[in-house]
Amino acid sequence: MKETIQIEKLLSEYAPLMARIAATFEANKSLQDELIQEMSLAVWRAFEGASKDSDSGFRGEASVKTFVAKVAHNKAVDHVIKEQRRQEFTHDGEFDSSHTTSASSSRDATLQENAMDLMTGLRQLEIKYRQVLALLLEGFSQLEIANMLGIKESAVAKRVSRARQQLTQIMEQQP
Amino acid sequence: MSDNKKALSEDKKALSDNKKALSEEKLSMAESSTQMNELDKQLAQWQSAYKDATPSVDTDALIKETKSARFKLKLKGAVDLVLGLAVSMWCLTLVLFEPLSTYQFLLFIVLTPIPAAFGAWGYWVRQKQWKVQTLDVQSMLAFKQNQLKQQLHYWKISLYGCLALWCGLLALAVFNVLMFNAFTLWGTQLLINSVVVFIVYRRYKKLAADLPSALAKIDDMK
Numbered sequence: 001m002k003e004t005i006q007i008e009k010l011l012s013e014y015a016p017l018m019a020r021i022a023a024t025f026e027a028n029k030s031l032q033d034e035l036i037q038e039m040s041l042a043v044w045r046a047f048e049g050a051s052k053d054s055d056s057g058f059r060g061e062a063s064v065k066t067f068v069a070k071v072a073h074n075k076a077v078d079h080v081i082k083e084q085r086r087q088e089f090t091h092d093g094e095f096d097s098s099h100t101t102s103a104s105s106s107r108d109a110t111l112q113e114n115a116m117d118l119m120t121g122l123r124q125l126e127i128k129y130r131q132v133l134a135l136l137l138e139g140f141s142q143l144e145i146a147n148m149l150g151i152k153e154s155a156v157a158k159r160v161s162r163a164r165q166q167l168t169q170i171m172e173q174q175p
Numbered sequence: 176m177s178d179n180k181k182a183l184s185e186d187k188k189a190l191s192d193n194k195k196a197l198s199e200e201k202l203s204m205a206e207s208s209t210q211m212n213e214l215d216k217q218l219a220q221w222q223s224a225y226k227d228a229t230p231s232v233d234t235d236a237l238i239k240e241t242k243s244a245r246f247k248l249k250l251k252g253a254v255d256l257v258l259g260l261a262v263s264m265w266c267l268t269l270v271l272f273e274p275l276s277t278y279q280f281l282l283f284i285v286l287t288p289i290p291a292a293f294g295a296w297g298y299w300v301r302q303k304q305w306k307v308q309t310l311d312v313q314s315m316l317a318f319k320q321n322q323l324k325q326q327l328h329y330w331k332i333s334l335y336g337c338l339a340l341w342c343g344l345l346a347l348a349v350f351n352v353l354m355f356n357a358f359t360l361w362g363t364q365l366l367i368n369s370v371v372v373f374i375v376y377r378r379y380k381k382l383a384a385d386l387p388s389a390l391a392k393i394d395d396m397k
Contacts, residue, residue, distance in 0.1 A: 008238050015232045023230050032230060040241040041248070045305040071308045074315045077396060078308075081319060084392055118224040127396040131312065136218070137225040150311030164214070167221075 003051060007044050014043070014068045017138065021069070024122050024134045025076040026083075035079050039072045046071050069138060070148045073131060080127060121170040129163035132156055252301045259294020263287050313397060320393050327386055330379040337372045344368055 015036070022035040046067070122130055135145045142160070146153040266287040270280065307318055348361035 011238055011241065012234045015234045015237055016229045019230045019232045020225065020228070023228060029230075036232060037237065037240050037244065040237055041244050042305070042308045044241055044245055046309050049302075049305040050309065067309070070311070073312060074308045074310065077312060077315065078319070080396070081393065085389065118221055119228045122225075134225075137222050139222070148311060150313030164217075168217070 003048070007047050010047065010064065010068070011040050011043065014065070014072075015040070017065070017068060018043070018072045020138070021072045021076055021134060023119055024130060025080055027123055031079075031083075035076065038079065039075045042075045043068055043071050066140070066144055066148065069135065069140065073135070073148065077127065077131075117171060118167075121167050124170050125163060125166055129159055129166060132159040133163040133167065136160055248301070252298050256294040256298045259290040259292075259297075261290075263289075263291035266290075316393050316397055320390055323386060323389055323393075327379070327382050330375070330382055334372075334375050334379045337368075337375050341365075341368050341372050 018036050018039045019032075022032045022039065026032045026035050050067075122133060125133065131149060132145055135148065136142075140148070142153050142156045146156045149156070266283050269275065270283045270287060275283065307315060310318065344365055348365050351357045351361050
C-alpha cells in the first residue's frame with residue numbers, strides 16, 4: 001500500500017515529463033494520450049520490479065528522474081517501432097495547441113507559437129537526434145544522456161551538435 | 176654591430192608577429208565566446224519553449240487508468256496461468272481416474288505437463304517484461320531486433336511443423352482412400368490442412384521479406 005502511494009506520487013510528479021516525451025515522439029493527440037498511459041504503466045511496473053529486484057532497476061541510476069525518463073524514452077521508441085510496423089505513424093507534425101498547459105495560462109501568444117514550432121521541429125528530426133535534444137532540453141547532462149542511451153559521451157556531443165544545426169534549419173524554414 | 180641591429184630588427188618583427196597572432200587569437204576567442212553565448216542563449220530559449228509545450232495531463236485520471244491497466248494485465252497473467260493449470264489437472268484426472276486405452280494413456284501422460292508449463296512460462300515472461308524497459312535505449316533496440324529475428328524463427332519452425340503434420344495426414348489419407356475408399360472425409364481434412372499450411376507459409380514469407388527493412392529501421396534509430 002505504501003509502495004502504491006509512492007508510485008502514485010511519482011507518476012503525478014513526472015506526468016508532465018512523460019507528456020513532453022510523448023509529444024516529442026507522437027503528434028496525434030489520442031495516440032499521445034495512449035503513449036503517456038503506456039509510459040506510466042511501464043514506469044509503475046519497472047519501479048515495482050526494481051523494488052523487488054535488488055540487482056537492477058533504478059537503484060543504480062543517478063536519480064529517479066533519470067530512471068523515469070529512460071523508461072519513458074524506451075516506451076516512446078517502442079511506440080515508434082510499432083507505429084512504423086503498422087504504417088500508421090504520422091509525420092504531419094500537427095500539434096493541438098488547445099491541449100498545452102500554456103493555453104490556460106496568461107503567457108503571451110508568441111511564446112506559445114515558439115513552443116509549438118519547437119515541438120513540430122523536434123518531431124521532424126531523426127529519432128537519434130530527437131532523443132538527445134529532448135533529453136538535453138529536459139536538463140539532463142551529456143553524461144546522463146550517454147548512460148540513458150547506451151552510447152559514449154563524445155557520441156552524445158556529436159549528436160547534440162548535429163541536432164541543434166538541423167533544428168535551427170528547420171525552425172528557420174518554418175513560416 | 177650591423178649583425179646585432181639585424182637580429183634586433185628580426186626580434187622586433189617576431190614580437191610584432193607574436194602580438195598580431197595573440198590579438199587574432201584573442202579575437203577568435205572572443206568570437207567563439209560570443210558564439211557560445213549565442214548557443215547557450217538559443218538552448219535556454221528552446222528549453223523554455225519545450226517546457227511551455229507540455230501537453231496538459233489529468234494526473235488523477237492517468238493514475239486511475241494506469242491502475243486499471245495494471246490490474247487487467249495482472250488478471251490476464253493470472254487467468255492464463257490458472258487456465259494452464261486447470262487443463263493440466265483435467266488431463267491428470269483422466270490419467271489417474273478414467274479407464275483409458277494404452278494409446279490414450281500415453282497421449283494424456285505426454286499432454287499433462289504442457290499446458291501448466293506453458294502457463295507458468297507465460298507468467299514468468301510477463302513478470303520479467305519490465306526489465307526490457309529499464310535497459311538503455313541501444314540495448315533495448317538490440318533486444319527488439321533480436322525479438323524480430325526470433326519471431327521469424329518461430330514462424331519457420333511452425334511452418335516445418337505444419338508441413339510435417341500435413342505429410343503425415345497425406346500418408347494417412349492415401350492409405351485410407353486406397354484401403355477403404357474414404358475419399359470425402361480424408362480429402363476434406365487434407366484440404367483444410369492445406370489452407371492452414373498455406374496461411375502459415377504466406378505469413379512466414381511476409382515476415383521474412385519485411386525483416387531486413389524492419390531491422391534497418393531500428394538500426395537508423397541507433
